[in-house]
Amino acid sequence: xxxxxxxxxxxxxxxxxxxxxxxxxxxxxxxxxxxxxxxxxxxxxxxxxxxxxxxxxxxxxxxxxxxxxxxxxxxxxxxxxxxxxxxxxxxxxxxxxxxxxxxxxxxxxxxxxxxxxxxxxxxxxxxxxxxxxxxxxxxxxxxxxxxxxxxxxxxxxxxxxxxxxxxxxxxxxxxxxxxxxxxxxxxxxxxxxxxxxxxxxxxxxxxxxxxxxxxxxxxxxxxxxxxxxxxxxxxxxxxxxxxxxxxxxxx
Amino acid sequence: xxxxxxxxxxxxxxxxxxxxxxxxxxxxxxxxxxxxxxxxxxxxxxxxxxxxxxxxxxxxxxxxxxxxxxxxxxxxxxxxxxxxxxxxxxxxxxxxxxxxxxxxxxxxxxxxxxxxxxxxxxxxxxxxxxxxxxxxxxxxxxxxxxxxxxxxxxxxxxxxxxxxxxxxxxxxxxxxxxxxxxxxxxxxxxxxxxxxxxxxxxxxxxxxxxxxxxxxxxxxxxxxxxxxxxxxxxxxxxxxxxxxxxxxxxxxxxxxxxxxxxxxxxxxxxxxxxxxxxxxxxxxxxxxxxxxxxxxxxxxxxxxxxxxxxxxxxxxxxxxxxxxxxxxxxxxxxxxxxxxxxxxxxxxxxxxxxxxx
Numbered sequence: 001x002x003x004x005x006x007x008x009x010x011x012x013x014x015x016x017x018x019x020x021x022x023x024x025x026x027x028x029x030x031x032x033x034x035x036x037x038x039x040x041x042x043x044x045x046x047x048x049x050x051x052x053x054x055x056x057x058x059x060x061x062x063x064x065x066x067x068x069x070x071x072x073x074x075x076x077x078x079x080x081x082x083x084x085x086x087x088x089x090x091x092x093x094x095x096x097x098x099x100x101x102x103x104x105x106x107x108x109x110x111x112x113x114x115x116x117x118x119x120x121x122x123x124x125x126x127x128x129x130x131x132x133x134x135x136x137x138x139x140x141x142x143x144x145x146x147x148x149x150x151x152x153x154x155x156x157x158x159x160x161x162x163x164x165x166x167x168x169x170x171x172x173x174x175x176x177x178x179x180x181x182x183x184x185x186x187x188x189x190x191x192x193x194x195x196x197x198x199x200x201x202x203x204x205x206x207x208x209x210x211x212x213x214x215x216x217x218x219x220x221x222x223x224x225x226x227x228x229x230x231x232x233x234x235x236x237x238x239x240x241x242x243x244x245x246x247x248x249x250x251x
Numbered sequence: 252x253x254x255x256x257x258x259x260x261x262x263x264x265x266x267x268x269x270x271x272x273x274x275x276x277x278x279x280x281x282x283x284x285x286x287x288x289x290x291x292x293x294x295x296x297x298x299x300x301x302x303x304x305x306x307x308x309x310x311x312x313x314x315x316x317x318x319x320x321x322x323x324x325x326x327x328x329x330x331x332x333x334x335x336x337x338x339x340x341x342x343x344x345x346x347x348x349x350x351x352x353x354x355x356x357x358x359x360x361x362x363x364x365x366x367x368x369x370x371x372x373x374x375x376x377x378x379x380x381x382x383x384x385x386x387x388x389x390x391x392x393x394x395x396x397x398x399x400x401x402x403x404x405x406x407x408x409x410x411x412x413x414x415x416x417x418x419x420x421x422x423x424x425x426x427x428x429x430x431x432x433x434x435x436x437x438x439x440x441x442x443x444x445x446x447x448x449x450x451x452x453x454x455x456x457x458x459x460x461x462x463x464x465x466x467x468x469x470x471x472x473x474x475x476x477x478x479x480x481x482x483x484x485x486x487x488x489x490x491x492x493x494x495x496x497x498x499x500x501x502x503x504x505x506x507x508x509x510x511x512x513x514x515x516x517x518x519x520x521x522x523x524x525x526x527x528x529x530x531x532x533x534x535x536x537x538x539x540x541x542x543x544x545x546x547x548x549x550x551x552x553x554x555x556x557x558x559x560x561x562x563x564x565x566x567x568x569x570x571x572x573x574x575x576x577x578x579x580x581x582x583x584x585x586x587x588x589x590x591x592x593x594x595x596x597x598x599x600x601x602x603x604x605x606x607x608x
Contacts, residue, residue: 064472088478100473102466104603113466116459117478145602165478 013039014073015169015200016061016092021070023053023060030056032224033070038169038202043195045203045211045232047245048221054204055097057221058173061202062087062094074169089117093167097174099158103147107138107157110146114161124164131160134193152183156190169200176207188214208245212236220245276442280435291434295506297546298441299499304526304542305448305535306495311524312533312597313461314488315468317377319520320364320384324493326391326515327360328353328500330401333510336411339402346413350501357497358490360387365489369482372471384520391512406511410504413440420505437506444502448495452535455491464488465599525579529586531593533600540595549575 014037023031030053038044048054059065061072063083072080074092084094102110111131115124132139135156141149146157155175162170175191176184188210195201195214205211212218212232220228220241228235235241283290307321331353335344344352364383368376395403412421412433420436455461463484466474475481504510522545530541556571586593592600 062476064475083480084475085478085480088476094476096472096476100470100476102469102473104469104599105465113462113477116462116466147602162476 015040015042015075016202017073018057018061019071019073021057021060021072022068023056023065024068025053025056025059025065029068030224031060034221034224034226036219036226036229038200040168040200041198042217043191043201043203043215045205045215045218046221047205047208047211047218049245050206051223052221053224054206054221055173058094058171058202058204062092062171088165088167091166091168092171093162093165093169094171095155095158095162095173095175097177099151099154101146101149101154101157101161104145106145107142107149110157110161111164114164117165127164127166131163135160135190150183151179152186155179155183155187159190159194163194163197163199167199169202170194172201172203174204174206176205176210184210208241209236212241280438281429284430284432284435288432288434291432291438292506293547293550295434295437295441297543298438298445299503299506300523300526300546301445301539301542302441302448302499302502303496303523304530304538305452306492306499307523308492308527308533308535308538309452309455309495310488310492311527312538313456313468314464314485316368316485316488317373317380318489318492319377319381319517319524320387321380321492321496321523322515322517322520323364323384323387324357324360324496325500325503325519326387326512327357327493328497329504329510329514330391330407330500331356331497332501332504333407333410334400336505337407338409339407343411345415346411346501346505347415350498353501354494354497357500358494361490361493361496362486364493365486369485381517381520384515384517388512388515388517391515401512404512406509406513407504408509410508410510412508413437413505421508434506437502441502444498449535449539456535460484460487525583529583529593531595531597531600533597534593534595537593537595537597541593544594545579548578552578 016036016038018034018036020033020035021031022029022033025031032053034057036044036046036057046054046057056065060067063079063081063086067080070080071078074087074090079087079090079092087093102113105113108128111128112124115127118124132142137153138157138160141153146154149157159170159172159175172191175187179187184207191201191203192214203211203215208220212235215232217230218232218235219226220235228238228241280291280294283294303321303325306324307318310316310318310321332346332349334340335342335349335352336346337343364380368379371379391401392404394401395405401407412419414420420440421433423430423432425431463474463479466477466479467481467484471481503514523542526542526545527538528541529545530539531537552575553571556569556574557567560567560569590596592604
């Protein structure tokens with residue numbers, strides 16, 4: 001069964017599948033019945049302008065915002081409306097918007113907090129070392145409090161912390177938000193590294209160009225609905241996308 | 252204090268220090284009794300406040316939930332004890348049954364307060380808890396009609412003291428040549444409870460639960476993203492803090508023999524909160540220090556201010572009570588200026604304040 005819209009075939013291998021998802025946010029219907037799926041091992045991005053409903057979609061998925069209608073399936077099971085803490089225990093982790101690191105805790109303590117759902121102490125210690133290997137910058141500052149890190153470093157920490165829960169699916173909400181251009185580049189490299197580690201990722205981004213460059217597939221969201229979907233490279237060259245999000249004229 | 256009592260870094264001095272503190276705690280009531288039995292009573296009340304502060308510290312210090320009605324749980328514990336062990340209902344259950352019941356009832360009320368406030372933070376939470384404290388007190392004041400449950404503002408009198416068989420905590424007796432008055436016996440009981448509560452607190456702080464509270468205090472959304480069941484953890488903080496309050500309330504009722512709603516007014520809640528804040532929110536030793544200071548200093552003033560003025564000016568110029576509030580206010584202002592995280596701040600609080608600068 002081939003999906004004409006998304007350009008990807010079959011939902012048998014889908015790790016995350018949204019169907020006709022509707023989420024209201026503060027009385028406004030921010031997500032108006034969207035279909036989206038992320039297959040195992042994929043890096044999929046959901047792009048769109050500010051206020052398109054991307055973050056609300058993510059909040060709906062991880063139980064931070066009540067779902068109005070539609071279903072969310074994760075690993076074949078219906079998880080609609082399940083609370084966030086339960087999802088983390090089943091391998092669905094998220095990095096919230098604005099990173100949400102524990103500012104007064106040290107980097108090491110932050111990472112340890114990421115492993116809260118696990119009880120295999122020895123393995124946690126080696127995994128923390130692995131994260132330090134992935135992000136050497138964090139290792140240098142391991143005993144510093146997270147609040148003293150730069151925005152980019154905090155984003156790395158947030159991602160490293162999420163990885164410590166051993167997720168199979170990682171939801172990233174605007175990892176490039178508020179970062180200097182050089183740091184944005186760095187963060188996207190990190191996203192790719194994490195993806196290559198075998199973690200399935202749904203990336204929510206305003207920075208359409210970079211997001212599409214690193215992703216396998218992409219969805220374009222506009223006022224609560226998916227307007228375009230397909231192969232990331234194709235979208236990157238789609239005139240409509242270029243005009244709307246990459247700052248080029250349609251002509 | 253930390254370095255002195257660190258068993259790992261410095262085992263010898265730590266053990267000597269602990270032994271000295273132990274001996275001092277054992278001898279203390281007799282030394283105080285030599286000055287006057289009133290001082291033993293004051294000490295007992297101070298230990299009760301230490302217990303209350305440690306209970307409130309779980310809610311405020313560990314989980315970061317501001318509670319301005321904490322004294323309500325003290326009241327619940329006290330009234331539970333008074334109703335089940337006094338002539339009021341002609342029930343005389345032994346204390347080892349009533350105290351756990353008091354803890355359980357207070358725990359229930361803690362969860363009852365926690366449940367509707369799960370989504371509230373900061374000022375809003377403070378207002379709701381403040382209201383809760385007042386509601387409990389007003390209920391105590393008015394539950395004398397149509398069925399007389401609490402005996403209203405008159406309170407409940409002739410509350411049973413602790414008794415084990417024929418051994419009563421209220422009677423004076425001489426054991427091994429030493430004069431054991433009622434307050435001295437209660438003192439030892441309180442010390443045992445206090446040690447237990449300190450151990451529970453230390454264990455909690457370094458447990459998974461303690462870490463979950465830390466995360467919630469720092470950032471609730473992020474805590475949820477870590478897989479922490481924030482709802483249950485917040486309820487647990489309220490319930491645990493409340494049950495400590497309930498136990499303290501039961502002991503309070505037994506030592507006083509009389510309770511009335513007047514003992515559980517808002518100022519008492521604020522006093523306990525001040526102890527926690529002054530000593531150092533989140534640091535068990537700091538909280539204990541804060542409670543001891545705020546319990547004893549006013550009493551010392553009561554005994555020194557009037558005679559000092561008599562000696563200096565020949566008459567009483569300022570009431571001791573006024574001086575007390577004056578010094579209390581001054582102490583809080585000085586603290587906010589020089590040690591905003593408390594006299595003995597928790598390492599984490601210190602970092603929190605520094606990172607906000």
